[in-house]
Amino acid sequence: MVNIELEMAGSGSGSSSGDTTPKRNSSELSSPKIPSSHSDYSLADNGYGELSISQVVIRSDFFNESAEKQSRIILDRFNEGIGKNSAFTDSPALGRGLSRVDISYFVLGHRNQVAELFDPRGQRFSTVLSADPTVTIKYIGPVSKTANYYGAYGKHVLNVPAGYYAKALSKNRPVIYGEGPHVIIDPTFQFDERTGFVNQQEPFVSHSTIHILRIPAGKIAKVWVGTQPKILESRREPYIFDDPQFKLVAPEGAVKASLFLNSSDTFIEHGSIKRIIPHTGEVAITYNNGILTIISPPKDGKPVFIDSPTHNFEGFISTSLQTCLFPSKETKHQSLLDNKSATSDEINLKIFQTRDSLRVGVVLVVAFKIVDPELAITKLGKEGIINHIENVSFADMGKSIQLSTLQEVMYFNQTKPGGPIDDNVQTIQDRVKGNLARDLLEFGVELQRLQIETMKVLDTEIAKKLAGQSVTSAEYTTKQATLVKEYDIKTTEARLKAETDNIALAQKNQAVIAESQAKLQSAQKEAEALLIAADAQRKAQEMQGELFTKYPILAEIELAKIKAQALKGATLYITPQDAGNFMNSPLVYVDQLMNKQQITKK
Structure with a gap:
């Protein structure tokens, strides 16, 4: 267990004016907790319990004050305990006058090596004269109020820039100061301005036994704390360790940008x-x-x-689907080592003999999936799975080819393992795929596909005959395909013509039907018009009859009109006997005349 306690830096009383270094007890600095050694695997818990940034970095308690107040605080804390025994005065007449300094400067001096700061505020000042020979007063010089570091005789002012840490030593122990002004009263304080400031964004800040580790997103760090290994994941807050046995393990020759994995x-x-x-x-x-x-x-x-x-x-x-081409590269290489004079076919093909004593070389494509990794590795080992699948595939294939003729082998076209094996079925695909799928499943491997990628007859004469047969078969196939195409074309043309004729006939029929429907509709319209006209005439006559009944004089007028119309253009011959009647009453005379004509017609 690491047990470290940082004391407050100071002189005499051991205090730092205005700064407080937090003390840390043994429980806070206990070794980070990691999962204990066990035989089971588990997910990591990186809550190691390391320190927080506030426990190792001393913060300025007046960092956010105004510049004027910061200057007063620095003077008060730097000059604490001096009182009336100041080495400076703002009255040049009472001492040795000195040159003016800019308002942005302090002046630094000491009385008997007790350092003192004075702020003349741009006015004249002087060091105090003393008649006591045991008192030594000395002016050291001006210092900028914004200087990063100044001090003398155990009193120090440290202005840490924003975004930086300051690495220092107190009593030969490391201390780190945060951004802002710090007044340190400590005769053992050591600080090198050239190397003491470090950017807070550095991925790894190391200062003696204090280590600040910032792991970027997507990275991890390997560290040792004594003999304990740790793997630290990325997080927002930095990892803080205060341990002399801490060590960051970086890749070989790593720079700042590649300290992590x-x-x-x-x-x-x-x-x-x-x-x-x-x-x-x-x-x-x-x-x-x-x-x-x-x-x-x-x-x-x-x-x-x-x-x-x-x-x-x-x-x-x-455990996903894998596809292998057999013979594998390893098998080909071994074949070449075993027989330096082997031909390319003997190296690149697996050679078998058919039932009719013909030698054929094949290349197999086997697709498989490991469904039970524990069973497969237990029985075969990690490196033996592919070798076993290759050997078993060729063993089953060789047995089936030996029981088959060349023609049966050439028609090997099934690619997936089927259902249960029927011993009466003698096809090569059933014998190979069914048996191979069953054999591999005993080792936790599931066969997904088996196919002969290449098949070559090694007997030259037979190969030529097969090639000739292939050419003849190809010609017949081509002719058959041509005839089929021609038949398809003729059939298509006839179908198109029949469809065209049907369309024309259908259009003609539709035109006739449309014309007939138009005539029928026209006749219906005319009949409806006649019916409407007749009905209107009937209604008009009814109305006229009602009118004549109500007003008889109108009927007589209408009758007179009819008679006048009838007599229009007619020639009347009046005898002397009828002249008197006609003159007395022409209408009555005409009525009598017409009645006589009607009686005569009857």
Whole structure:
């Protein structure tokens, strides 16, 4: 356990005028807490309990005051205890007159090595004369009120710029001051203005046993505190350590910008701590005291931390779909080593013999997925899974090819494992894929796809005949395809013509129907018009009859009009006997004449 207590710097009484260095007890400075060693993996808890910034950085208690008040506070604290024994006076007549200084300056002197500050405010001043030979008064010189550092004989003024820390020593122990003015009364105080200021934004500030660590977002830090390793994640507040055994582990040849590691790295090891981030589609392989432990991607999205010296990380293994081309590169390389004079076919192809004694070379495409990583690694080992799949695939393929003719092999086209195996079915695809899927599942591997990528007949003569047959077959296929195309074209043309004729006929029928409908509608309109006219005439006659009944004189008038109309253009022959009647009453005469005509017609 680290037990450090910083005392307040001071002279005599051991106090610092205006500054208070916080004391820290043993409980505050206890070693940071990390997860104890255990055999199980767990998520990290980085609440290590390290110090806060306020516990190691001394703050100025008058940093926010005005410039005038800051000057008064500096003078009061720097000159505390001097009283009437000042080395300066503002009356030149009472001492040795000195040159004026700018209003932005203090003047520094001492009486018997007791340092004193004086503010002449741009006026004349002087040092005090003393007749006592044991008293030594000396003027040291002017100092700027904004100077970063000045002082003498154990009294110091430190003006830390904004955004900076000041690294100093007190009693040979490190102290750090925050931004603002500080008055330090301490004869053991040491500060180097050239190297003492450091930017607060530096990622790593180290001052003897005090260490301030700011980890940027997306980074992590590996540190040692004594013999304890720690992996620190990024956070807003800095990590503070006050321990002489603290050490930051940076990458080889790292500069300030690369003191840290990427937090997205899938595996980081530091001492007994392992930080693991398995991605989706993979799992981490670890051995806890020699016992296989599979770590899947955590559901909460946080890294997995293991803190155990006997829990080792082996690597990652993919659980997503993988596609391999066999023979693999390793197999080809081994074939070349075994037979320096091997041909390219013997290296690049796996050679089998069919039932009809023909040699064929094949290249297989196998797609698979590891569904039980623990079972697969336990039985095969991490490096033996691919080798086992290749060997089993070729073993099953060789057995099936030996039981098949070349023609059966050439028609190998099924690509996915089917249902249960029927022993009576002799197709090569069923024999290979079904058996291979069943064999691999016993080792935690699920077969997704099996396909012959390349097949080559190694007998030259047979290959030529097959090539000739292929050409003939291709010609027949081409002719058949041409005929099919022509048939499709003719069929399409006939269908288009029939559709065109049907469309024309349908349009003609629609025109006839439309015309008939128009005539029918016209006749209906005319009939409706006649009915309306007849009805109107009937109603008019009814109204006229009612009118004549009500007013008989109108009927006589109308009758006279009719008779006049009838007589219009007519020639009347009146006999002498009827002349008197006609003259007396022409209308009566005409009526009598007409009645006689009607009787005659009857």
